[in-house]
Amino acid sequence: MGFKLGILGLGTVGCGTVQLLLDSDGRHPLLEEIEIYRVGVRSLDKPREVKLPPGVITTDLETIVNDPEIDIVVEVMGGLEPARELMLKAIRNGKHVVTANKAVISRFGEELYTAANQAGVYVMLEASVGGGIPVIQPLKQSLSVNRIQAVTGIINGTTNYILTRMQSEGSSFDSVLADAQNLGYAEADPTADVEGLDAADKIAILASIAFDGGIRREDVYCEGIRQVSKTDISYAQKLGFVIKLLAIAKKLIKYPYL
Template identity: 50%
Template sequence: MSEGGPVLRVAVLGCGSVGSQVVRLLQEQAEDLAARVGAPVELAGVAVRRIDAPREVEVPPGLLTTDAAGLVARDDVDLVVEVIGGIEPARSLILSALEHGASVVTANKALLAEDGPTLFEAAEKAGRDLYYEAAVAGAIPILRPLRESLAGDRVTRVLGIVNGTTNFILDKMDSTGAGFTESLEEAQELGYAEADPTADVEGFDAAAKAAILASLAFHTRVTASDVYREGIADVTAADVASAADIGSVVKLLAIAELNDDAVSVRVHPAMIPRSHPLASVREAYNAVFVESQAAGQLMFYGPGAGGAPTASAVLGDLVTVARNHLAGSRGVGESAYAQRAVLPMGETRTRYHVAIDVDDRAGVLATVAMAFSEHGVSIQTVRQEGRGADAQLVVVSHEATDAQLSATVEQLRGMEIVREVTSVMRVEGRDE
């Protein structure tokens, strides 16, 4: 590369756990990045809320600014990295950056899941790139394979553990027999869970990621509001023990499936066989299992969060968009040509594990089985545990729609012989 050649200047929005690692890598790997890109990549500025806040890395003097809007609008900024999160001001800043001619790399899953089409259309209009590998599963390369490597294939199913906090909690419940509250407290003490864990334990974080995965996998616009969502706060130690009894483990799964020519997208706790690859994903790790017609089954595994792992994904995107910028080209944009309908949860089919406290008397099993049959839910296995006041039936069904199962449970709860339906949990995954 000759002296006086092009220099690409990068603005970083946010300098928290991810942003600070992006800044560190840009400085430490400057020589390698220049070789990979074909031109030097330099920091133009780092936008923060407070100049004097403590930071994990030292930012060169004069580069910190509280004027994020002014930074992205500068003529000398070629690339913008957005890692502040949330909807606003992130959306306005990204749109301004694109309008002013910069390509954008973002890790903002919530924004992409809520209003991705607006951002993609702005990038298309500006002739610039919008890349977002870091928005799902941290360092794990999953979006690029869906968008590019599998572009010639037909993806039929994406099944993922995409939230490390909930996986840590459920793993502890499985390995120690502890309850949800106790396991959550341990996750908070170790830094795996926020002081307010709502976004994680109620499934909001996973739902945003599920929307992004489904959009890419099925070439259809899917937003977070299209995703059926249940969290893990109601998962009990008894649920986890029941899963173990049938050779399964409980995981919070993000599931996107192709059903005929429609899409179903959901996030909820489910039992999966211990023989399934996702069952062995421990602690705060993430993994995504992809099924496609030609490639078959693919598994992507690794750290799904954290400053350095997520920054790794950001830098990977940054190298790509920097190369495109130098070449005067742009990469793959939004692919939503299929425009498939998104099925309501009631039409989604899966298996179910239902635990029912019943009176211990003759004919109970036949009466319960009849309730399942009346709603078209076929029983795969049933077992009775305990006697007298402790009598319980545990039913595992064949595939049925969510609406069929809900109607069955409603009928069971109205029966005189049923004291309580103590647990209803979906059963996912075949023995892979």
């Protein structure tokens, strides 16, 4: 039996996903059982990096999440709405959901998981945090045996690239940012990365998994790197430090066994 996929979005991540699914050569045979049945986009006229059969791409994303033929909805469109609403509809229609959307998961994760539990379907979100690492599945698997007290890490590639170059070349934030944008490492609007918002979304998700839910995204303190100057970097260096954008979640309640 094969599985029919409805993909919401055909941008950077959507195209990568489609390319991977269409190139099953040398990969697991299960991949051949997955059919890209519908792909939802905003504009039909946009040139795409992938070629799909006529009729697969549509601008009507509602029909994808309501289509009884579709087993799994892959949400790679980004943004809060209509991504959240479409995922909820897919779940209520009995479809498994795979998402890369850290913004929705960090704010509305509980709502989606509750709906998924009621519908008896999965919400898979590995790609929402460090998609290439991976981190979510190992974290979930370790929950039963470990007593996790803290989750800490560098979880934003763009800011790490900028800070590393500022450190190694003595360059200014603005010049490295401009370079990163030219190279495609930073978005045209870099706010989510350089203000720490992307990292805050990700640590809210990791902390919610590690500490059994209940982490509200709006409670995550957030500070970016825009104000980091060459002087800061060189002072840090003189003192034997490097400046990094760290995401830190710590449990404040002490267990009696500690």
